[in-house]
Every structure is written in structure tokens, then in C-alpha cells.
Amino acid sequence: MIIFIKLLLAHLLGDFIWQPTSWVTHKEANKHKSIYLYLHILLHGFLAVILVGEISFIPYAVFIAVTHGIIDLIKLNFQKNKTKRTWFVVDQISHLLILVGAVLLYQNDNLSFYVFDNRFWILITGIILVTRPTSIFIKTIISIWSPESQNSHQDNSLANAGNYIGILERLFIICFVLTGHFEAIGFLLAAKSIFRFGDLKEAKDRKLTEYVMIGTLISFGIAILIGLIMQYLLLQLL
Structure with a gap:
């Protein structure tokens, strides 16, 4: 393994x-x-x-x-x-x-x-997996639903901000799962929804809203799944 x-x-x-x-x-x-x-x-x-x-x-x-x-x-x-x-x-x-x-x-x-412990390989692989690889996977999968108006609402955004936000949220989720704080995942999702609500309301674009929700839920779902797999593998080494 x-x-x-x-x-x-x-x-x-x-x-x-x-x-x-x-x-x-x-x-x-x-x-x-x-x-x-x-x-x-x-x-x-x-x-x-x-x-x-x-x-x-x-x-x-x-x-x-x-x-x-x-x-x-x-x-x-x-x-x-x-x-x-x-x-x-x-x-x-x-x-x-x-x-x-x-x-x-x-x-x-x-x-x-x-000389690294086997736990090191599990942790580093899981961390790498939820960064750029997952971002590329999500972008590829949901590109079929990419709304035409998406680009017009990103002119005032920081370069690649959405990508880095997604990576950070998945890293946080990995930490929450491994430490057993699943309630924090709900708090993180709620906090992100609140911050995004203003942008989506201003955009008045249902397709954009659905696109963001699909991306967010896939991102959270993948991070939780990877975190659970890492937790299982780590427990097997105890």
C-alpha cells in the first residue's frame, strides 16, 4: 500500500x-x-x-x-x-x-x-492531492457548465484568487477531518456562503450561482473524502 x-x-x-x-x-x-x-x-x-x-x-x-x-x-x-x-x-x-x-x-x-515514517507519505500525498491536482480536476469537470457571464464578474478579483481559496479551504477540511472537528467544516461552508452571497446577489446570474455552488460542493466533497481515506490509512498504522 x-x-x-x-x-x-x-x-x-x-x-x-x-x-x-x-x-x-x-x-x-x-x-x-x-x-x-x-x-x-x-x-x-x-x-x-x-x-x-x-x-x-x-x-x-x-x-x-x-x-x-x-x-x-x-x-x-x-x-x-x-x-x-x-x-x-x-x-x-x-x-x-x-x-x-x-x-x-x-x-x-x-x-x-x-527514514520517513509511513505516515509521512500518507500525509504529504493527501496534502498534495487536494492542492493543484484537485483544482485541475474540478475545473475540468465543471467546465461544461461554465457560464458565459463568469469572466465579466471577475475583472475586480485578485489573480487566481478563487483557485487559492479553494486550495486553502480543502487544506482546512483535511485538518478538520484528521482532528475530528467535523463541525468546523459546516462553519467553513457557511462562512464561504456568506462571503459569496453578496457577489452572487450583485451578479443576478442564476447560472453563475449554480456554477459556484457545484464547484464548492465538489471541492468540499473531495476534500472530506480524501481526509477520511487519510484518517483510515493512518489508523491502520497504529
């Missing part, structure tokens, strides 16, 4: 945290001719070896990197503007299945390279 968590962390870092938007744009435009596709593949293999911390894992890391590149190349060649959401989901599920396969094939559990 810990090996999978480490590989999941490597995937999150390679696919979301350390992959600039410029890389994605260049890959979509140039496909197999993009140098960033191959840098992306190398990054995933490197992260898999480093985070697992075993020389014997190198062949499996190569397998993960190569299959990652193949999956990405299939997505780049077949996705269209209207099917990007579908291909995003298929792409991520395929990568996760490859990680599961690598874990099942790899029999060596003697991970002594790091």
Missing part, C-alpha cells in the same frame, strides 16, 4: 505540480514531436525511482514511464476540444491502473532508503 502511495505522489508531482501549462500546450500542438512529451516521460520514471527508493524498482519505473508516454500520446492524438474532459478522466484512470499493476508485480517491500 505504501508503495502505491509513493507512486501516486510521484504521479501527482509529475502530472500536475511539475508539469507547466506551457508543456501541455506544446504537447497538444506538436504531439509526438514535442520534446516536452519525452521530458515528461523521463520525469515520471525518475520520480518513481526516487520516491520508491529502491534500485530494484528501476525496471518497474521504466515500465511506468513508457506506458505513461503511450497513454499520453494516445490522448494527444485522439482528443478533441469537445472530448477533453472525457480523455482527461480516461487518461488519469489508465495511469492509476498502471501504478496498481506495477505495485502488484513488485514483490520487494524492503523500503529502507528513507
Whole structure:
């Protein structure tokens, strides 16, 4: 299980945290001719070896990197503007299945390279997961409902403020779940609703209101679910 968590962390870092938007744009435009596709593949293999911390894992890391590149190349060649959401989901599920396969094939559990406690890997992976990866997931999923008037009401907002607010609220929720303060989640949701009420009332746009509510509820739901999974895994180590 810990090996999978480490590989999941490597995937999150390679696919979301350390992959600039410029890389994605260049890959979509140039496909197999993009140098960033191959840098992306190398990054995933490197992260898999480093985070697992075993020389014997190198062949499996190569397998993960190569299959990652193949999956990405299939997505780049077949996705269209209207099917990007579908291909995003298929792409991520395929990568996760490859990680599961690598874990099942790899029999060596003697991970002594790091001195970190297993709880560290659970915590850091959960924290990384609720930041940029979840933001990209939510943005991709709800983009189908994005109201046309949304951009006109964001001119006076701080740059990327909504994104950072979402990340912070999910981090708070993780802390509340792990410390057993579920009532604080309700308070956080109520506080956000109060602050957003004025903007939504001024906008007088039902679609915008529904769009914000869907994004908020998905964000809270994902954070609670991840927090509960982290709590369960941490309890198993006691």
C-alpha cells in the first residue's frame, strides 16, 4: 500500500505540480514531436525511482514511464476540444491502473532508503492531492457548465484568487477531518456562503450561482473524502 502511495505522489508531482501549462500546450500542438512529451516521460520514471527508493524498482519505473508516454500520446492524438474532459478522466484512470499493476508485480517491500515514517507519505500525498491536482480536476469537470457571464464578474478579483481559496479551504477540511472537528467544516461552508452571497446577489446570474455552488460542493466533497481515506490509512498504522 505504501508503495502505491509513493507512486501516486510521484504521479501527482509529475502530472500536475511539475508539469507547466506551457508543456501541455506544446504537447497538444506538436504531439509526438514535442520534446516536452519525452521530458515528461523521463520525469515520471525518475520520480518513481526516487520516491520508491529502491534500485530494484528501476525496471518497474521504466515500465511506468513508457506506458505513461503511450497513454499520453494516445490522448494527444485522439482528443478533441469537445472530448477533453472525457480523455482527461480516461487518461488519469489508465495511469492509476498502471501504478496498481506495477505495485502488484513488485514483490520487494524492503523500503529502507528513507527514514520517513509511513505516515509521512500518507500525509504529504493527501496534502498534495487536494492542492493543484484537485483544482485541475474540478475545473475540468465543471467546465461544461461554465457560464458565459463568469469572466465579466471577475475583472475586480485578485489573480487566481478563487483557485487559492479553494486550495486553502480543502487544506482546512483535511485538518478538520484528521482532528475530528467535523463541525468546523459546516462553519467553513457557511462562512464561504456568506462571503459569496453578496457577489452572487450583485451578479443576478442564476447560472453563475449554480456554477459556484457545484464547484464548492465538489471541492468540499473531495476534500472530506480524501481526509477520511487519510484518517483510515493512518489508523491502520497504529
